[in-house]
Amino acid sequence: MPRPLKASPERILAAAAAEFAARGYAGARVDRIARRARVNKAMLYYHFSSKQGLYRALLRGTFLEFAGVLAGLAASGEPPAGKLDAAVRAMVAFVDGHAYFPSIMLREVAEGGTHLDAETLDALAAVPRAFAALVATGREAGVFRPVHPLAAYFTTVAPILMYIASTPVRARLSSRGLQPALSTEAFIGDLQHSLRLAFAAPAPAPRSPR
Amino acid sequence: MPRPLKASPERILAAAAAEFAARGYAGARVDRIARRARVNKAMLYYHFSSKQGLYRALLRGTFLEFAGVLAGLAASGEPPAGKLDAAVRAMVAFVDGHAYFPSIMLREVAEGGTHLDAETLDALAAVPRAFAALVATGREAGVFRPVHPLAAYFTTVAPILMYIASTPVRARLSSRGLQPALSTEAFIGDLQHSLRLAFAAPAPAPRSPR
């Protein structure tokens, strides 16, 4: 294996992820990305042709990977309530390996998808679609109430993204005594509990009470 | 009233809100803000001294206003479950008058609060604090289960912010047939329903069943 670490394109993508997450598309500097990736700017443009091309390549790959994880869960044999818990866990786990994901997702939503082309939009759409498939199995099994799949998606994903992405702000607020602390484990537990209750089909009324 | 419309500082704030929401802090252009506000750049700097100063002034005011709305709800005499519904409605209504709010909030979270000074952080912290007060009244009344107030805050606010801010992306996805439509009314109804179930204290087991 003569290749020392990672090849240039991968190193560039990793550096771009950190930079875009921390500063946003407009705030990101191509020079900084190149420096972090230990390549020069010309190399970066050689592989990705523009700042925009680099951004889209990064997001397309990330969206598809994330959607793949959710699709795997939806197709698993577990009972639906367990799939929901697993989805929450899986999203948090995904973020462990892709620390830049929440920030970039939040930013792109806020930006209205301005920087995305058709191909990247397709990849983005795969994420809620995979989650909807998961919810559908619960509805078909009669254990979830009839929530709109997209409403369920936002109710599940948005708190996770915002909680994780807000870690630095929450740390600042906590250290200044402006906000109580909340550990990831406690948050995940609370959220899983909330979602189970939120989506559960109402217990059927007993046939003859009393 | 000789003054034609709004005074310069207010027009500048309004223009800044639109620009920062659409493009983010780094993407926002002082020239564009000045042009939209129908003042020149020098005027803008005269009133707000810097791009950063303008941004902070805008956010501080918005955070305090939003926190004020929630604090008013928490202090109302309504039953807690009704306060929760009202909080969801109030957040959506707030956004109607402050269309820029969701994008800016999402962006600032993603950015880690980098652009905020102590004073603006104080204003930001007032928002979850007001919501926690609302949740506390429900817990004290015994009708909410013991969720962490901050977890409840994220579970409530994040879906609303993301749903609203994602309107442009969702429109693009819907029009390309990549995603089902979801009206604001349907979303709000689903979310209110979900949150009522999610936070409700479990019904006490009947003393002597059968």
Add this chain to the structure above:
DNA sequence: GTCTATACTTCGATAGAC
């Protein structure tokens, strides 16, 4: 308070040698 004109800086992108 309001304007025009401009100084100074930084950024995305490329040319061209190796």
Add this chain to the structure above:
DNA sequence: GTCTATCGAAGTATAGAC
């Protein structure tokens, strides 16, 4: 595939007259 050097555009901010 990799580098150095650099160009032109665009950005924040200010000077100075009114």
